[in-house]
Amino acid sequence: MSNSKQSEAQVVHAPVFISGDDLETPTLKILRQDGTTYEGAELPEIDQALALKIYDTFLFIRALDERMVAAQRQGRISFYMTEIGEEAADIGSTAALDPEDMIMAQYREQGALAFRGFPLEQFMHQLFSNENDLGKGRQMPIHYGSNELHYMTISSPLATQLPQAAGYAYGLKLEEKQNCVICYFGEGAASEGDFHAAINMAGVYKVPAIYFCRNNGYAISTPSSEQFAGDGIAPRAVAYGLKAIRVDGNDVLAVLKATQEARRLAVEENQPVLIEAMTYRLGAHSTSDDPSGYRSKKEEEKWREKDPVARFKNWLIAQGWWSEEQDAAEMAQKRQNVLDAMKKAETVPSPKVDELITDVYDVPPQHLQDQLDELKAHIRQYPEAYPKTAGRLDDE
Template sequence: MANLKQSAKQSEAPVVHNPVFIDGSDLTTPTLKILRQDGSVYEGAELPDINKELALKIYDTFQFIRALDERMVAAQRQGRISFYMTEIGEEAADIGSTAALADDDMIMAQYREQGALAFRGFPLDQFMNQMFSNEKDLGKGRQMPIHYGSKDLHYMTISSPLGTQLPQAVGYAYGYKLEEKDNCVICYFGEGAASEGDFHAAINMAGVFKVPAIFFCRNNGYAISTPSSEQFAGDGIAPRAVAYGLKAIRVDGNDVLAVLKATQEARKLAIEHNQPVLIEAMTYRLGAHSTSDDPSGYRSKKEEEKWREKDPVLRFKHWLIQQGWWSEEQDADIADAKRKAVMAAMKEAEKVAAPHLDDLITDVYDTPPKHLQEQLAELKAHIRQYPDAYPKTAGRIDHE
């Protein structure tokens, strides 16, 4: 039936008898904006479905992420953790979109969506356990810092390779469709990941199989140090989705109300019509790509300051105050409390022992095969020979 529909659609297309080339020069993708930087709402803008409770939960998550990012970058600089990535300037994108979902919708993150996990209620101590790779870490210390995962919160464990979550999201969403569940998958990625082959394969499959998936692109202007102007010649990422049979919308990624509204509408399309949607959030990464990056090598302070004036957290705070739901006094008190809580949790996580070395080869096979057991024995022998080089692990190689 799908092939017949496609054939009928093509047969209705106009026919020409001389070459006519089409391009996107006459097409511009509109950007949804609801909230001005001063907290006022654009005339005629339709607000998302939001009440005081949801608004304050979003803002509380904003404040937590700011405190977490600030403290953990400092911790990495002090050598306490090995790696970190902030989402400063992009908080409205993942937190605002997650707020539009059901709690059991699946989240497939790239690596800058700790806000989505925090909104779902991931405990502060588990954030720390993961980053310090201790024995209480849900991943048993087998991932880089910020590669979170939570089965209970429907947050798929993050993978380092770029773009792997995109085709996985299609498969997971197809499972929802087959089971006739009223759920969708949201899949986050940056505009740089849209240059990966996985992106094209994924959204093509999503369009063909009509799965309940939302592809959420954080277009923050840079793929590490490569600006968007050197990544693609077209009008961003949204038009690509249309070519593959998806619906698409572009939003101001620093406007949390616009993000929330767009995602609420996208979820309806995904759930009620099995219509996959791509949301392109236009935003900016105020921090470095990661703690291994120095953005001064590829962008100016003037450019950063321009975007700092569009701070999504400050914009939303202005709106909350205008609603009578928040105050500057509350803001200062809560921000201070968040910083102290992060510091206390970090100090506790540092004291927790490293995972037992045997955990390296568990959870994949019911019984670890002989070659893995042999490799583990060789590793233990190496650590016993050089215990000073592995101070945290040396005491965790034998059963107590």
């Protein structure tokens, strides 16, 4: 609290300890699983066009995740991460933003990028690290980025985007732009020091930032109960001067409503906000993970009954905006589209080896050029270990 608030605080003359257990964090819920809304619930700003765009993105991500996990198992790509079960969180929140608001993602927000209009072909180019990849094949799969769509390129180290979001938002404030930054992270990332540094800076400088925590219960294999003793992540924000709200992360209408209001606070009042979306990762942490080692099938099935995609579909059907027949046909088409795009992308050549040292310096320094020459010599010496798709030399 500020010095003035400290001076106005209640004074006592015997020890009185405050406890987080005395605080109750409410959870915003609007939509029931059967597609009906809770009595008295306030709907977000949403019309048929927006609702169908959100749901179309849901179906696309389901098809993409399904096909690309299969592709990884077949050895066609090296790695993948799904967002099955968490689609309402990133897609619903992105739907509340202005297209020029900056998105800083962790690594499970491909739905946010899809909602912004990232082409299927570009998803594939990145996953296959070919010469048409915007990142020139320098990142492992699912590390997307798009300058055009205001989606900051994903970085592998956990939580690096959190302080970056505070700094970027401070820049927006100084430039007096009517935009904000949304920064996605998991509850596991909130255990990193970067989390505390970031939201402290956001609170002190009053920047237009929305910190969006996907609390899916596990930091890879570590359950929340072993990560922190407090009541989730939302209460932490209050101590740093942010406003906070907890939502049902499987309820896309609740996520949309909360983010619309959070954006208003961030942009109009320079009031940073933390949203904690309570959800669940139905799939493995990544294709390198086996969740059966740390959670039960019974637990997973309990959460499958809360599927955010099925919940929203039920609501759309109740509005007369969708049907089961449309659903089946559209999903089949999306699966085919993903399969067709995948087959094309895996035939595109890899970037040339020279691309490894471009874009950082105007003229690559000598030590990088020397390393590149050594790499080329090594590839030429052992060509059988480097198939054509693994990298091309400049003279090929």
